[in-house]
Structures are given as C-alpha cells and as structure tokens.
Amino acid sequence: MPSPTAPTPVPEPAPAAPRTAPAVPVPPVADAAPTRPLTATPSAPAASPATPAPTARPHRRRTVLLGSAAIAAVALPVTAGALLLQRGDASASTADGTFTDVGADDDALEAYRWADANGVQPALEDGSYAPGNAVTRGDLALALHRFAGAPAVPSEAVPAMLADLDTVPERRDAQLWLFGHAALWGDLSLCVHPDEPASRESASQTLTALLRPSLSARGHSQAVTDLAAADADPTTSALAWLRDSGLLPSALTGLKADATAVTRGELAQLLFRADQVLAGAPG
Amino acid sequence: MPAPHLVAAPAAPAPLPSTTAAIGSAAARALLTASGTRDLALWGSSSMSSERGDESTPLPIRIHEHLALTVAPGTVHAHGVGATWSQHAVLMRGLDTPQATPQGAPDATTGAVAVALDPDLPPHGRIRFPASVGDVPGQIDGSTGTWIFTPSDASATVTAGRLVSALAEQTAGARQVLWMGKNNILDTARVLEDTQRMWDAAPDPEQDTLVLGQWATEHDPRGSTTAEALAAVNAEQASRYGDHFVDVQALLTSESGLSCAPLAPLQVLEQATTHDALAQGVVPPVLIAHDLIHLNGWGNLAVGWTLIRRMRELGWL
Numbered sequence: 001m002p003s004p005t006a007p008t009p010v011p012e013p014a015p016a017a018p019r020t021a022p023a024v025p026v027p028p029v030a031d032a033a034p035t036r037p038l039t040a041t042p043s044a045p046a047a048s049p050a051t052p053a054p055t056a057r058p059h060r061r062r063t064v065l066l067g068s069a070a071i072a073a074v075a076l077p078v079t080a081g082a083l084l085l086q087r088g089d090a091s092a093s094t095a096d097g098t099f100t101d102v103g104a105d106d107d108a109l110e111a112y113r114w115a116d117a118n119g120v121q122p123a124l125e126d127g128s129y130a131p132g133n134a135v136t137r138g139d140l141a142l143a144l145h146r147f148a149g150a151p152a153v154p155s156e157a158v159p160a161m162l163a164d165l166d167t168v169p170e171r172r173d174a175q176l177w178l179f180g181h182a183a184l185w186g187d188l189s190l191c192v193h194p195d196e197p198a199s200r201e202s203a204s205q206t207l208t209a210l211l212r213p214s215l216s217a218r219g220h221s222q223a224v225t226d227l228a229a230a231d232a233d234p235t236t237s238a239l240a241w242l243r244d245s246g247l248l249p250s251a252l253t254g255l256k257a258d259a260t261a262v263t264r265g266e267l268a269q270l271l272f273r274a275d276q277v278l279a280g281a282p283g
Numbered sequence: 284m285p286a287p288h289l290v291a292a293p294a295a296p297a298p299l300p301s302t303t304a305a306i307g308s309a310a311a312r313a314l315l316t317a318s319g320t321r322d323l324a325l326w327g328s329s330s331m332s333s334e335r336g337d338e339s340t341p342l343p344i345r346i347h348e349h350l351a352l353t354v355a356p357g358t359v360h361a362h363g364v365g366a367t368w369s370q371h372a373v374l375m376r377g378l379d380t381p382q383a384t385p386q387g388a389p390d391a392t393t394g395a396v397a398v399a400l401d402p403d404l405p406p407h408g409r410i411r412f413p414a415s416v417g418d419v420p421g422q423i424d425g426s427t428g429t430w431i432f433t434p435s436d437a438s439a440t441v442t443a444g445r446l447v448s449a450l451a452e453q454t455a456g457a458r459q460v461l462w463m464g465k466n467n468i469l470d471t472a473r474v475l476e477d478t479q480r481m482w483d484a485a486p487d488p489e490q491d492t493l494v495l496g497q498w499a500t501e502h503d504p505r506g507s508t509t510a511e512a513l514a515a516v517n518a519e520q521a522s523r524y525g526d527h528f529v530d531v532q533a534l535l536t537s538e539s540g541l542s543c544a545p546l547a548p549l550q551v552l553e554q555a556t557t558h559d560a561l562a563q564g565v566v567p568p569v570l571i572a573h574d575l576i577h578l579n580g581w582g583n584l585a586v587g588w589t590l591i592r593r594m595r596e597l598g599w600l
Contacts, residue, residue, distance in 0.1 A: 149306055149307040149308075159348060163341055181600070185584075211315075213592050214315055214598075217595060
C-alpha cells in the first residue's frame with residue numbers, strides 16, 4: 001500500500017463570467033461490453049424491458065449470484081454502460097447555461113451549470129435551478145449515483161435489504177448502489193427515508209463514505225485500516241475529512257455537519273468541487 | 284442513516300432530464316466504478332454463507348447478497364457451506380483431488396453411486412458441488428453423511444478416478460474472500476496451511492484475496508482452548524496478509540467497531556449484555572443468532588459493510 005498522503009490542494013477557479021457558448025460536452029463512457037459468454041439458468045425468466053433508456057446499446061442478461069448458497073440465480077436484463085438520459089425540448093433559459101433564478105454574477109453559477117450539464121442535478125423544468133430548495137435523501141442518493149455515471153445495479157437479482165427503497169427505479173437503484181458501496185445504511189428498521197430532507201450531517205457522512213475508501217486505494221487519503229476507529233465519531237471525522245481533503249468549496253467551509261437540510265445549491269457546489277479535486281488527483 | 288429531524292420541504296417542480304450524453308463526472312466514474320468485471324468467489328463455512336442472517340434484522344441480511352450489489356456487473360460465487368472444515372474449502376476449490384472409488388452398485392435410475400475418498404475426508408454439512416470422477420462429470424454430494432456421486436449422464440459408468448471440483452474452472456479469474464477453518468480451529472496448522480493454499484491459488488496471490496479472521500462465540504470465552512486457537516490463527520494471518528486480512532474479532536468486540544455506522548442504531552455499547560460479553564472476549568449477543576454460534580443479520584451487516592470498505596480501499600471496486 002502506498003504511503004497515505006493528503007491530496008494535492010486544487011485551487012478553486014475565479015467565478016466564471018456568464019457563458020454564451022453551449023455547455024462543454026462530456027465524453028461518453030466506454031461501453032462496458034461483456035467479454036465472455038452470458039450465463040443463464042434453465043429457470044431464467046423471459047426477457048423483460050429494462051429501465052427505459054434512449055440508447056441503441058443492447059440489453060443483456062447476467063446472473064449475478066451463483067453458488068452453494070440457497071439463493072436462486074436470476075438472470076436479468078442489465079443495461080450495458082452508463083445510463084443515458086435524454087432531454088426533451090430544452091427551455092431557452094437552460095440552453096445557454098443560465099437559470100431564471102440565478103444571477104449572472106452568482107459565484108456558484110458555474111457549479112450549477114456543471115451539475116445541470118452533466119445530469120448530476122439538472123435544472124428544473126421551469127428553467128430555474130432552485131438552489132435554495134432542500135434536497136431529500138433520495139435526491140442526494142440520485143445525485144451521487146449520477147455523479148458516478150449511474151452504474152447499473154442488479155436491483156431485482158437480490159432480496160431487499162432496505163425496507164423503504166424508492167419505487168422509482170432510477171432512485172431505487174441509486175440507493176442500492178450506495179448501500180452496495182457501504183455509503184448508505186438504514187436505521188433500526190433498515191429504513192433510509194428517501195423522502196425526508198438530507199441533513200448536512202448525513203450528507204457529509206454519505207459523501208465521505210463514498211469517496212474516502214476509493215481515494216485511499218489511490219494513495220490520496222489516509223488509509224483506513226482501522227475502520228472502526230476512524231468512524232468513532234462519524235460526524236466530526238466525515239466533515240473534517242472533506243475539509244482536509246479540499247473537497248469543501250470555500251463557500252461552504254463554514255458549514256457544520258448538523259441537522260440543517262442540504263440545499264440544491266450546496267449539493268451542486270459540493271459535487272462540482274469534488275469533480276475538480278478528483279480530476280486533479282493522479283490515478 | 285440516522286433518523287431525520289425535519290419535515291420535508293414542499294415539492295418543487297420536477298427536475299429536467301439531462302442532455303443526451305454520458306452522465307456524471309468522468310473523474311468520479313474512473314474512481315468509483317470498476318474498470319473490469321471480475322467475479323468474486325466466497326469460500327468457507329457457515330459464517331461465509333450467512334447461515335442465520337434472517338434473524339434479528341427486519342429483513343434478512345446475507346453477506347453474499349450484499350456483495351452482489353457491490354461487485355456487479357461481476358458475479359458473486361457463494362461457496363460457503365455450514366459445518367465444513369478448511370479441508371472442504373480446499374476440496375471445493377479443486378486444490379485437493381482425492382481418488383474416488385465407487386462403493387456398491389449405482390442407482391438404476393440416476394446412476395448415483397457412493398464413493399470413498401482417498402485420502403479420506405468425511406463430508407460435513409450440506410456440502411455438494413459439481414465435479415468429475417475421472418472423465419465422468421456430475422455432482423458430488425456429502426449432505427447425507429456419505430459421499431454420493433451422481434453423473435450428469437445417468438447411463439455413464441463411474442469407475443475409480445480423481446475427484447476434481449468443477450468450481451475451480453467456474454471461479455477462474457475471480458478474486459476471493461476466505462472465511463474458513465472455524466470448525467476445525469483447534470488444528471491451527473491445518474487451518475493456516477489450507478488458507479495459504481487458497482491464497483496461493485489466486486490469479487495474483489498478493490492482490491486477489493481477502494482473509495476474514497475468526498470470531499469468538501460464548502463457547503470460546505477468553506482462556507478457552509478455542510479462544511487461544513482462533514487468536515493464534517488470527518495473529519498469524521494478520522501477520523501474513525496485512526491489509527488483506529480483516530480482523531472480525533476486533534470489529535465485533537471493540538468499542539470503536541461496535542460503534543460503526545451500520546450498527547449505530549443498535550446502540551450496542553448501551554446494552555448490559557454487551558459489556559458482559561466483552562469481558563469474556565466474545566461477540567455481544569445482540570449480534571448473535573439464537574443458536575449462539577452464528578452471526579445474525581446485524582452481525583452480517585457489520586461484516587459485509589467492513590468487507591466492502593476494505594475491498595474498495597484495496598482498489599477492487
């Protein structure tokens with residue numbers, strides 16, 4: 001394991017001038033096509049349509065769980081590659097990168113544009129960004145899942161391990177993906193309360209739980225071999241780690257990890273900052 | 284997650300779907316999603332099979348099911364079998380290939396025949412797996428207490444030959460998690476040797492294996508022979524495997540471990556039975572199934588969560 005080092009601080013850019021050019025296109029993710037034959041059990045159900053996605057990429061079956069355990073392997077269609085979403089007719093206010101409720105001189109405008117253009121947290125249908133609106137826990141999960149490219153989740157291949165998953169497939173998959181990456185966990189009832197506001201406390205814990213282990217693997221964060229000790233005070237350690245890792249934008253460094261609801265604006269700035277830090281970190 | 288404190292804000296206009304382009308951050312995709320699709324094989328006994336994971340939690344929590352969400356699009360090959368010894372894992376992995384000799388006449392309908400193994404290894408638990416005896420493929424089943432080999436082709440003639448597990452081919456190229464040897468823990472040398480053989484059989488031994496340590500039940504109190512044996516095995520494996528060893532005993536008996544995020548709602552340390560257990564050096568009852576020897580759903584949740592984080596820290600995901 002490489003010696004843990006603090007990530008190289010990434011300076012924040014000066015507030016951007018209002019854009020008139022279209023948003024910078026994001027390169028498409030390479031299709032994660034299978035390189036080996038598909039497996040299917042004799043009892044595999046007939047193909048059913050996958051979560052609708054306007055893509056020509058073929059759906060494929062995959063058995064995700066095999067073996068001596070008393071679990072029936074279920075072959076399911078799994079979309080290959082990253083989730084693609086398609087915008088309907090764009091409103092004029094979003095097509096040029098502006099929002100009806102965000103001033104051209106707003107310091108966070110670039111973050112909102114980034115979040116909208118990359119589908120992490122799109123603008124609203126009426127052309128506003130609503131940066132002051134509270135984010136629900138389900139919204140947070142969705143944004144984080146999209147931030148990671150919305151990787152496919154075998155949501156129907158395993159029994160439910162959370163009691164109140166969202167019924168909307170995309171939101172359900174986001175919650176399951178975070179659970180599968182040890183970044184989301186339930187309460188005593190195994191509930192994650194997706195419709196409740198996401199507090200700054202829970203958001204900092206979730207973001208830290210998502211990023212810290214992977215950054216540790218790349219030698220950019222303190223290796224957590226003593227997982228339990230690092231989590232002894234989750235609130236303090238999570239926010240402190242975000243701050244020390246340069247993942248908190250300067251506008252948010254005064255935040256406290258408390259019960260205050262995270263806003264859309266804060267989440268956009270946080271993930272925009274995270275993108276800058278991750279992009280600047282050596283692989 | 285902790286219970287929320289606030290009432291939800293009034294609904295806002297629905298968000299607009301994004302443009303037709305790959306979604307998210309390229310940097311985040313590179314960091315958080317696996318570039319390959321390597322499978323994960325799980326080997327061991329009842330803890331690895333999450334045998335009592337349906338107890339105590341509102342929903343069953345089984346480690347291999349949790350990992351299926353983690354490893355996707357890779358496949359989890361769950362080969363933990365309750366009551367088995369470390370030698371059974373080695374047999375299932377295809378590293379041991381004993382001579383199998385038919386005993387008596389085969390079943391007229393299925394072709395199934397009892398076989399004796401040399402070297403002998405008595406079957407334990409509900410062990411069964413695809414295998415071949417000589418050139419004849421089929422399934423070996425020890426769940427009745429006798430090894431029974433059933434050829435895939437009922438008309439095939441089974442003669443004496445090497446028993447070779449088909450699971451080796453099935454899991455070729457997979458990373459692996461080993462949680463084996465608790466049922467023969469007093470034979471510490473054997474447990475260490477078998478685990479090392481499994482480690483060495485991985486495609487990249489130094490990178491492809493995680494070894495989970497053993498944990499103490501109330502039958503293994505501090506000072507008992509089993510407690511000393513599992514402590515010895517844990518210590519040696521921690522030394523050998525470093526970051527590829529997960530100290531489950533420490534996770535489930537330390538104050539910091541018992542305060543980990545998924546266990547926080549349980550308030551384990553607030554319970555009187557916890558401190559009695561910790562004084563004995565055993566895992567607290569709140570994490571133990573009613574049979575007193577297996578983890579319940581909460582215990583599995585803690586182990587699974589810890590395992591996933593370690594896998595991520597090792598760059599497996």
